[in-house]
Amino acid sequence: MHHYITEGYVLPNQAHIYWTTMIVLYPYITGIVAGAFIISSLHHVFDKDELKPVSRFAMVMAFAFAMFATLPLLNHLGHPERALNIMFTPNVTSAMAGFGFIYSAYLFILAVEIWLVYRTDIVHLYEHTRYPALKPVYWLLALGVLDISKEAEAVDRRVMIVLASIGIPAACGLHGYVGFIFGAIKANPWWASPLMPVIFLLSAIVSGVAMVMLCYIIIHWVQKREISGPCVHALIETAWYFLIIDVTLELLELINHAYMANEDWTILKQLVTGKLFVSMFIIQILLGSVVPFLLMGAVVVFKQRVPAMARNLIAVGCSVLLLAQVGAMRWNVVMGGQMFSKSLRGFLNFQVDLYGREGLIAGAVIFALPFVVIFVFSRLLPLWGNVATFPKEWMKEEPPVRQPLKGWTKFTS
Amino acid sequence: MSQLPPDDVTRRAFLETVARTGGQSFLFGSLFVNTALLRLPQAGTDAKARAEAEVGKGVIYGFVVDTTKCIGCGSCVRACRAENGVPDGYNRTWVEQYTFYPDGEVFVNSPNGGEDGFADPAPTRNKPTGTEAPMRGFFVPKLCNHCIDTPCIQVCPVGASFKTDEGVVLVDHERCVGCGYCVQACPFGSRYLNPETGTADKCTWCHHRVVRGLLPACVVSCPAEARIFGNVSDPQSRISRILATNRVQVLKSFLGTRPRTRYIGLDSEVI
Numbered sequence: 001m002h003h004y005i006t007e008g009y010v011l012p013n014q015a016h017i018y019w020t021t022m023i024v025l026y027p028y029i030t031g032i033v034a035g036a037f038i039i040s041s042l043h044h045v046f047d048k049d050e051l052k053p054v055s056r057f058a059m060v061m062a063f064a065f066a067m068f069a070t071l072p073l074l075n076h077l078g079h080p081e082r083a084l085n086i087m088f089t090p091n092v093t094s095a096m097a098g099f100g101f102i103y104s105a106y107l108f109i110l111a112v113e114i115w116l117v118y119r120t121d122i123v124h125l126y127e128h129t130r131y132p133a134l135k136p137v138y139w140l141l142a143l144g145v146l147d148i149s150k151e152a153e154a155v156d157r158r159v160m161i162v163l164a165s166i167g168i169p170a171a172c173g174l175h176g177y178v179g180f181i182f183g184a185i186k187a188n189p190w191w192a193s194p195l196m197p198v199i200f201l202l203s204a205i206v207s208g209v210a211m212v213m214l215c216y217i218i219i220h221w222v223q224k225r226e227i228s229g230p231c232v233h234a235l236i237e238t239a240w241y242f243l244i245i246d247v248t249l250e251l252l253e254l255i256n257h258a259y260m261a262n263e264d265w266t267i268l269k270q271l272v273t274g275k276l277f278v279s280m281f282i283i284q285i286l287l288g289s290v291v292p293f294l295l296m297g298a299v300v301v302f303k304q305r306v307p308a309m310a311r312n313l314i315a316v317g318c319s320v321l322l323l324a325q326v327g328a329m330r331w332n333v334v335m336g337g338q339m340f341s342k343s344l345r346g347f348l349n350f351q352v353d354l355y356g357r358e359g360l361i362a363g364a365v366i367f368a369l370p371f372v373v374i375f376v377f378s379r380l381l382p383l384w385g386n387v388a389t390f391p392k393e394w395m396k397e398e399p400p401v402r403q404p405l406k407g408w409t410k411f412t413s
Numbered sequence: 414m415s416q417l418p419p420d421d422v423t424r425r426a427f428l429e430t431v432a433r434t435g436g437q438s439f440l441f442g443s444l445f446v447n448t449a450l451l452r453l454p455q456a457g458t459d460a461k462a463r464a465e466a467e468v469g470k471g472v473i474y475g476f477v478v479d480t481t482k483c484i485g486c487g488s489c490v491r492a493c494r495a496e497n498g499v500p501d502g503y504n505r506t507w508v509e510q511y512t513f514y515p516d517g518e519v520f521v522n523s524p525n526g527g528e529d530g531f532a533d534p535a536p537t538r539n540k541p542t543g544t545e546a547p548m549r550g551f552f553v554p555k556l557c558n559h560c561i562d563t564p565c566i567q568v569c570p571v572g573a574s575f576k577t578d579e580g581v582v583l584v585d586h587e588r589c590v591g592c593g594y595c596v597q598a599c600p601f602g603s604r605y606l607n608p609e610t611g612t613a614d615k616c617t618w619c620h621h622r623v624v625r626g627l628l629p630a631c632v633v634s635c636p637a638e639a640r641i642f643g644n645v646s647d648p649q650s651r652i653s654r655i656l657a658t659n660r661v662q663v664l665k666s667f668l669g670t671r672p673r674t675r676y677i678g679l680d681s682e683v684i
Contacts, residue, residue, distance in 0.1 A: 009521040011602030012504040018593040018606055078591015078611030085571040085590055096570035096594050186668055187564060187600035342602050344684055345521055 008346030017338045017350050021363045022072035024334045027178045027200060028327055029367070030069045034175035034201065035208010036062040037110065037167060042238065045164045050234035056117060057383045058212045062171075063110050064370035064377070069103065071366050075357060095184045102177055106170045113163045115143070116156045121387040123148045125380075128395045137380065175204040182333060189264035190271070190337040195253050199329075202246035207326035209239040214319035215374075217312050225384070229308050232315050233299065239322060240296040247289040250329065267344045275347060276336050279328045288325025292318040473580045474618060474673070475645035475652050477661065478554050481678040482639035485510060485552035489631035489640060490528040496619060496630035503605045504528075505616040506556040506631050511682060512536055512547045519682050520547075527552075553683050554639060556631070557582065557603040557616035558664060558672030565595035565604060565615075574613070580673055581620050586612045600665050618642065645673075 006015055036058040042048040043055035051058075074080045087104075090097035123146050126138035139146075176197040182188075183196025213235040220227045257268055272280055295314045299306050306314075340347050353359035377383065382390040485508055493499060493506045508527030512520040512535070520536065531552075537544040559582045566574045566582060573589035576582050584595075589612035596604045596613060607614040619629035623642075627633075632640045643652035661675040665684065676683075 009509075009523065012502075012507045012523060012526040013596075013602045013605040015502065016605070018596050073592075076592070078593075078606060079589065082571070082588070082590045085573075085588060089571050089588070091569050091572035093567045094570040094572075094594070095568060096592065099570070181594075185564075185568075185598055187598050337597075342600060342684075343521070 004348040006346055006348055009343050010341035010346035011343050014341045019334055020358045022076040022358050024330045025363050026072040028330050029065050030175055030178050031204030031207045032211050033062045033066045034171040034204040036212050037171040038205050039209055039212050041164055041168050050230040053228045053231045054212050054216050059114055060377055063114050064373040066107050066110055068369045095181050102174055106174050109163055109167050109170055116160045118381055120148050124387045128397055130394055130396050172201055176201045188337050193253055195249055199249050202242055203326045203329050205242045206246050206322055210319040210322035213315050217316050232311055236296045236299045236315055240300050264344055267340050271340050275339050276332050280332050284325055284328040288321050292321045471646050472644050473646040476674040477641040477652055477655055479639045479677040480551055480553050482637045483552040483554055484637050485531045487527045487530040488634040490526050492630040492634035500609055509553045512550040514538055515548050558601055558674040560670035560672045562671050564598040568594045568598040581618050583617055584613050586610055589613050600668050
């Protein structure tokens, strides 16, 4: 842990920053999990059929990021080997102690839901894969349940509806909860706010939608697949809608600090106009919020009059800006809260490490892992729809076209 | 197609069994780990046993810092580091110097936590018109406040931070996971993550000395008697008499943590 150069008077134990890159990455990853899941649910539960082309992918993305959500935390802990103490001996008064349970429950719901969505396809591929070596893999993925009779699929669908309805509050809970971990710290005036969980949740949805939108268009460009105009439009609409509420609350939080002008505002004002000026006013607010608001707003207003290529380019550009916005917001909260001392009289000159356990490279590796999972997944199962969209050359014969069942047929898509 | 006969009921029963046995094994497993491996309840009960056997029942410790007496020599900081093996760059206790200038500007510093004392008891200020002498100044020793409603124990996810029956806030280094949440939650900057142990660390009021009938190292080493430690539940103790005859304050009272470390002669500029 570094001893940073300080300005003004910093309490001796605060000449160090205890939560760094990993703790910025952790809410960023869980945010993408929650946001991607919400996108998937908008189709699965709320019948937004325009989002059908990305609904499966969004679920896979949520799962891939959820798999690694704890990795930054483990990498950060002084004693990662004791990590499970948080579930074995939880302290009920701790805002952090619930994380193990909330996260595990959510990961379980997500895993079962993906399994149910994909089970029919897994069985199809088990029967039709061109590569005999993959047969046992598909058998394992199906957990040995090879029954795809109409009755079995009907059971799958019933369970899926129940799980999806639990999954939405669970996703909201997971990320709202991450915000509470910061918002409930009365010792830190930059964190302590009941708005914090709401802001975290809304920005989570923004980042999840942006990540799904970015990957959808880029992968489809690379693979020369057709991009669904209504789908991109619906994604832009969703991102725009949540961005507006998110930024409104973020600004409200800042304005409230400034207007109330408590004892701590003297230092917070110096913080936002000094060390956080670029990451807050330039990246988070101007480039990350105002620019996407205007560009996506144009798409929302002009609808199908926007040429497809322009819509896609705006979607890609705004996705990058929105991901930067949410990343900057996480940075400004987590690091901003530690750049000033609780003496309210001094600052730390924090610099990000490139190497080292909690350096930028370690962070980039952790952030890349979910994409490796998504890539492996795409070799085994179709990302963008049912088995009919899977490369034909990877199967012995085309799977039989199955007639959708009546009622809740969207789940089989 | 499946070789197995399709049977929803069987699968449902299977899932139920999986859920049931999974839940049971988790419960029993965690119970086993609690009792057998982590020796969970011992940290608290050990302290309790020690308190009853060696210190006597009904003891509640308190600490008074008389800022009007502190001379800023830094003996307490050096004694603390030697007694507790506090790593360089971290402090369980430190001394702050407050200097007030005629125009109302306040200068606060604590070079190296005050460990080497203060070079200038009345630092002058450079102004365009020349140097300016301060109007007044004083020293404020700081340490863990051992709060009654302490946020550090509240937020510890694994229960590694705990309070003894004598009111002393301690960390169980065998159970601490080193997440740093307590460091963030302490409003006074009293805690740090010890880079040598990977766990949270803080002032213990020299609990290891106190249970042997000794005073904390900083109290013993203070030449000005600016630090007073004792049993506040005994009305005849020195600390009780001092508390009965002085106006005392606590740091950041508005946060409602109810510190057990109290201050005589605290200025409103001291945060």
